[in-house]
Amino acid sequence: MPDSLRRTWALSRKEFYQIVRDPSSILVAFVLPLILIFIFGYGLNLDTARMRIGLVVLDQSTEASRLASAFAGSPFIDLVPLDRASDAARAITAGAVRGFVVIQSDFSARLKRGDTAAVQVVTDGSDPNMAAFVSAYVQGVWAHWLDVRDAELGLPAQAGIAIEPRFWYNPAAISRFFLVPGSIVLIMTVIGALLTSLVVAREWERGTMEALLSTPITRREFLLSKLIPYYLLGMASMSVCWIASVTLLGMPFRGSLWALWGVTTLYLAVALGGGLLVSSVLRNQFNAAQAALNIAFLPAVMLSGFVFEISSMPAPVRAVTYLFPARYFVSSMQTLFLAGNVPRILLVNCLYLFAAAAVLIGATAYFTKRRLD
Amino acid sequence: MDAVAIRLESLVRRFGDVTALEGITADFARGRITGLVGPDGAGKTTLLRLIAGLLAPSGGQLRVEGLDPTVEGDALRVRVGYMPQKFGLYEDLSVQENLNLYADLRGVLGPAREQRLARLLDFTDLTRFTSRRAGDLSGGMKQKLGLACALLGEPNVLLLDEPSVGVDPISRRELWRIVRELAAGGMTVLWSTSYLDEAELCDRVLLLQDGQLRFAGPPGELTARLEGRVVQIRAGGSHRKLLQRALRIPGVIDGVIQGQAIRLVLRDRISVPELSSLAADAGAHVLSVKPRFEDAFIDLLGGGPGGESSIARLMPQVAPGPFDEAVIRASELSKRFGNFVAADQISFAVRRGEVFGLLGPNGAGKSTTFKMLCGLLTPSAGRAAVLGIDLKSSASRARQQLGYMAQKFSLYGNLSVAQNLDFFSGVYGLKGRARTTKIAEMVAAFDLQRYLPDSSETLPLGFKQRLALACAIMHEPAVLFLDEPTSGVDPVTRREFWTHINGVVEKGVTVMVTTHFMDEAEYCDRLALVYRGQVIAAGTPDALKSQVANERQPEPSMEDAFIELVHRHDREAAHA
Numbered sequence: 001m002p003d004s005l006r007r008t009w010a011l012s013r014k015e016f017y018q019i020v021r022d023p024s025s026i027l028v029a030f031v032l033p034l035i036l037i038f039i040f041g042y043g044l045n046l047d048t049a050r051m052r053i054g055l056v057v058l059d060q061s062t063e064a065s066r067l068a069s070a071f072a073g074s075p076f077i078d079l080v081p082l083d084r085a086s087d088a089a090r091a092i093t094a095g096a097v098r099g100f101v102v103i104q105s106d107f108s109a110r111l112k113r114g115d116t117a118a119v120q121v122v123t124d125g126s127d128p129n130m131a132a133f134v135s136a137y138v139q140g141v142w143a144h145w146l147d148v149r150d151a152e153l154g155l156p157a158q159a160g161i162a163i164e165p166r167f168w169y170n171p172a173a174i175s176r177f178f179l180v181p182g183s184i185v186l187i188m189t190v191i192g193a194l195l196t197s198l199v200v201a202r203e204w205e206r207g208t209m210e211a212l213l214s215t216p217i218t219r220r221e222f223l224l225s226k227l228i229p230y231y232l233l234g235m236a237s238m239s240v241c242w243i244a245s246v247t248l249l250g251m252p253f254r255g256s257l258w259a260l261w262g263v264t265t266l267y268l269a270v271a272l273g274g275g276l277l278v279s280s281v282l283r284n285q286f287n288a289a290q291a292a293l294n295i296a297f298l299p300a301v302m303l304s305g306f307v308f309e310i311s312s313m314p315a316p317v318r319a320v321t322y323l324f325p326a327r328y329f330v331s332s333m334q335t336l337f338l339a340g341n342v343p344r345i346l347l348v349n350c351l352y353l354f355a356a357a358a359v360l361i362g363a364t365a366y367f368t369k370r371r372l373d
Numbered sequence: 374m375d376a377v378a379i380r381l382e383s384l385v386r387r388f389g390d391v392t393a394l395e396g397i398t399a400d401f402a403r404g405r406i407t408g409l410v411g412p413d414g415a416g417k418t419t420l421l422r423l424i425a426g427l428l429a430p431s432g433g434q435l436r437v438e439g440l441d442p443t444v445e446g447d448a449l450r451v452r453v454g455y456m457p458q459k460f461g462l463y464e465d466l467s468v469q470e471n472l473n474l475y476a477d478l479r480g481v482l483g484p485a486r487e488q489r490l491a492r493l494l495d496f497t498d499l500t501r502f503t504s505r506r507a508g509d510l511s512g513g514m515k516q517k518l519g520l521a522c523a524l525l526g527e528p529n530v531l532l533l534d535e536p537s538v539g540v541d542p543i544s545r546r547e548l549w550r551i552v553r554e555l556a557a558g559g560m561t562v563l564w565s566t567s568y569l570d571e572a573e574l575c576d577r578v579l580l581l582q583d584g585q586l587r588f589a590g591p592p593g594e595l596t597a598r599l600e601g602r603v604v605q606i607r608a609g610g611s612h613r614k615l616l617q618r619a620l621r622i623p624g625v626i627d628g629v630i631q632g633q634a635i636r637l638v639l640r641d642r643i644s645v646p647e648l649s650s651l652a653a654d655a656g657a658h659v660l661s662v663k664p665r666f667e668d669a670f671i672d673l674l675g676g677g678p679g680g681e682s683s684i685a686r687l688m689p690q691v692a693p694g695p696f697d698e699a700v701i702r703a704s705e706l707s708k709r710f711g712n713f714v715a716a717d718q719i720s721f722a723v724r725r726g727e728v729f730g731l732l733g734p735n736g737a738g739k740s741t742t743f744k745m746l747c748g749l750l751t752p753s754a755g756r757a758a759v760l761g762i763d764l765k766s767s768a769s770r771a772r773q774q775l776g777y778m779a780q781k782f783s784l785y786g787n788l789s790v791a792q793n794l795d796f797f798s799g800v801y802g803l804k805g806r807a808r809t810t811k812i813a814e815m816v817a818a819f820d821l822q823r824y825l826p827d828s829s830e831t832l833p834l835g836f837k838q839r840l841a842l843a844c845a846i847m848h849e850p851a852v853l854f855l856d857e858p859t860s861g862v863d864p865v866t867r868r869e870f871w872t873h874i875n876g877v878v879e880k881g882v883t884v885m886v887t888t889h890f891m892d893e894a895e896y897c898d899r900l901a902l903v904y905r906g907q908v909i910a911a912g913t914p915d916a917l918k919s920q921v922a923n924e925r926q927p928e929p930s931m932e933d934a935f936i937e938l939v940h941r942h943d944r945e946a947a948h949a
Contacts, residue, residue: 207460
């Protein structure tokens, strides 16, 4: 065996021993993924169930009562009949309803005249997300009611189009299906960046670096011996995540495993490069972990599109998301799980990840000094 | 082959504005052991790192085995074995795994590998411990493992940075035996040390001070300069007081307590009349004795710190109080950690103005007892009181009265020296002008001025200890707890510490100290020998020594007494 290969192997083996003997790395690589997957898979759910909405009917006409029963019949709404608008205001303040609908007294009269009929929708703006749902549901019921009424009266459909939404790739619009690929990204970030941010700094802090530097090892051997074990750990963890997602959570996986392997390899290279870079520059475990948390982990949570939709962010923030590799990995993972091998998306993502990995590992090599000063 | 293995020519190394090495010119002969001695911060570690190619010189020439470490590092590293000061091996790997790693890194392969590993294990007596994790080894075994790893590549040059710090006397002797054999085989050895009895064992010595080479040559040459200038006074009574008086005599530049006598170094080879009268007062004579390297070392550095403590001058006299007979009292103190009994019914009382020492091997329960007495650990049973204040019920009131210096450096490493002083003065409630004055006094007394802006983590060990002591006494405590205050510090700083301790005791401060230096035990008024959680003997140093005196050993040293008392206890325990 050539010298260089033997030294790399010897150092990698040492790193493996340290990983295996340190319960925290095993926890992070194998237990944390399962916990996260179950939290995102079962615990956290962004789908909305039935909502309590108040209804105040001030018009005694049949038209109004038919609209009221349309609301009552909606599968998304738990209707709370109320007598006066002031009662409704109290109910919303008390949190008893998420919003309320008032059918004004001139409702049927205006409808007959062909005017814009007055239906007031009040929502609880303290939770804007919920408020948007309330307004959308109410509008949906209203639109449907109008269609049915027009059909009964023999009138042509208003716009001539009936909208029937269909969600491709995730027909039931189950939030778990896009949260789980995102949570795998989080796990890879933790293993790649947080664990490795500690490893070089640890050698400096414990004084083992000084002894290592006095042996014939080269910079490349040293870096490889840090990259290889953590890459393998990351891959092992990815396998656990994949198996758990597909078997336990019933996630679809429409891409190929080869593509998954390729993208994961690239992302791990980015994350490992980042972790090792902060570790080599800061040479202090605490500082390095803090830095990795801020430049890798938090962006992976907030700016990757994993939970928070990138397209709904303000333009400057949206521009910033392009800087963080996690974004590209989230998009690749969601594509692979839900859509399949889409070369146009995957190739662009891979290209970026490759460039980022090259820059970060190159910088780490630059900052890895063969001397103490 | 060239007889010179390492050649330094006007070697300079600077760190920012600080010059760590200032134009060192020296040659190191092949197959010799060269001792690198000097006080802390003298530049010993920097020099070794330069030779190992771990640092680049700022100026001058350096050739190791004919190679330039900066340019030909790869070729050099194969020929140099380096053992850093800090244990550089992996504590979570076993002895065998560490050895395998270094064998692979250094390219020790094939049949030679097994043979060499077996030989080194045998050499270092670690064969029985190959499967033990390095972190679980004792200090001495760790150092031997470090040495074995540095030796794996069969280097031509061996660099050892303070290999014997924290190593028990028996392991130290073994390390020397190993290194001697290696040098006899043609290896060039550089051994940096702050133990001066070790310097005497080297073939040649390089003495550094403040980055400058003060002496290069055989240790005997330096020692010979002091012929006729070293004397002993053998007397009974308090050696500490006698020493303090002797050190005040002009013409006496250094002094230590040595067994039943005090040992003094004189400035000139003439007799000092004050000394003779001092001896006469004590009913003894002044005897001329053979100089040691330590005497010469202190002489070269301009003498010891003298008998006056700059700190003691600043401390107020502690007024007598109702607890003078038992300023510190331990009553049947016990501490259990799970099933392990760390301290077992320990009782003693320390009088006001007394230096009380806790002596014992590592893990004997010294630190546990110590921590219970200053309120850092709650006893499982028994009572600990300082100045009559029970530490269990009112620890914080007691702590205002006591100063504590921890064994490990426990100041804030990231804060500068000035910030640490500022912080601790605030913690102890010093305010306004009093605070500024106190800090200025401490800076002056401990010579900390030039280090004020540096982060305290980067200070040389001796200065760390000084800073720690400064922080412990800023609030002028009546009781001082010092846990291994002189572990690893150089002889000049050790003397300085004891001068301060002796000085503050004169002011009525009560001092409790733990130490593993047997000669330091002689400075204590009374001692308690702690072994396996129990006090197995207590009394004055002389009383302890006389307990073990017999015909074969009429005048045992403190070390002899210590070993004998421990053995006796073991024998009794075996009988019981």
